[in-house]
Amino acid sequence: MELYGLFGFTHGWGRLLTVMSPQGTSAAVSHIDPGSGCRQDGGGDRLPQYFQQQSGALEALVKDYGIVVLDKSTWDAKKAELGDRIFR
Numbered sequence: 749m750e751l752y753g754l755f756g757f758t759h760g761w762g763r764l765l766t767v768m769s770p771q772g773t774s775a776a777v778s779h780i781d782p783g784s785g786c787r788q789d790g791g792g793d794r795l796p797q798y799f800q801q802q803s804g805a806l807e808a809l810v811k812d813y814g815i816v817v818l819d820k821s822t823w824d825a826k827k828a829e830l831g832d833r834i835f836r
Contacts, residue, residue: 750770751780752767752816753766753767753818754820762799762800764797764798764799764806765786765797765798765815765817766790766795766796767798767815769834771836772833772834772835773791773796782805785801785802785804785805786800786802787799787801
């Protein structure tokens with residue numbers, strides 16, 4: 749499964765990872781098990797986001813699921829390229 753990620757911060761400066769996939773949000777949410785170190789939110793008409801609850805949990809998620817982490821400009825270009833497919 750192709751997975752792309754973008755690191756960010758919450759309003760309280762917690763770390764989060766937003767994920768998109770050409771296979772859609774439902775497939776991504778079903779595929780990724782955040783485990784006890786992260787909390788998942790989103791899906792459906794919102795991209796899934798994983799909020800770090802234990803140090804190193806987001807990096808483990810990236811490694812375990814082969815998520816390709818993009819910078820903001822590359823993320824925006826990939827999101828435009830994939831279009832509405834990411835919200836299936």
